[in-house]
């Protein structure tokens with residue numbers, strides 16, 4: 001996979017040289033380049049922003065440097081790269097979106113700062129890119145860089161070969177619509193807290209059931225919105241009993257919250 005990131009703070013993306021993503025770059029699994037937007041300006045001051053038409057607080061990123069930068073990274077035109085524009089006004093980034101993006105050949109991330117990028121850039125870019133404004137969540141960051149770090153990590157680790165043991169991708173939070181079960185390691189008793197006994201039993205069926213119940217309980221407690229999105233057809237008898245004990249009812253294939 002090829003990834004280009006355009007930012008006025010390229011140093012921010014240095015973290016992508018570390019850990020699994022850094023290793024994947026060294027091994028050639030990810031070809032990742034970071035570009036300084038200011039290298040695409042033409043004035044002495046390397047200006048990237050200006051005041052907003054219509055007034056209001058803050059500054060807006062000028063279209064010209066963005067067009068030059070996107071022209072430089074767009075590729076030869078055979079492919080249609082995905083242009084991800086991190087923004088609190090975007091669609092919310094999810095694990096499902098990470099899986100979708102992991103299938104792409106070429107991702108370009110455009111890191112906005114200030115009040116954002118002149119809207120015409122995104123309209124114009126639509127001719128060559130599949131443009132996707134994406135938000136990390138309902139809060140406001142100072143710019144897109146932190147969001148790009150998160151998205152590149154979430155997408156990059158799904159690219160085949162990046163994570164050594166692909167099984168660890170299967171049993172993790174959100175992959176089956178539930179949060180992950182709690183994990184424990186040695187010692188078996190620590191500060192008077194024993195590890196749940198079933199995990200020491202060697203009974204794989206019981207362990208799987210315990211973990212699944214913990215997923216259901218934890219998700220009901222922390223993310224009840226995810227429980228309501230479950231397809232009842234994917235729930236076995238024991239799942240249903242656990243959900244019933246938590247006060248949920250299954251009606252018309254849907255999991256309904258306690259009244």
Ligand code: ADE
Pocket residue numbers: 086087088134135136137138139140141142143144147
């Ligand atoms: N830029 C500023 N806030 C953001 C957010 N919540 N998600 C993605 N990019 C952003």
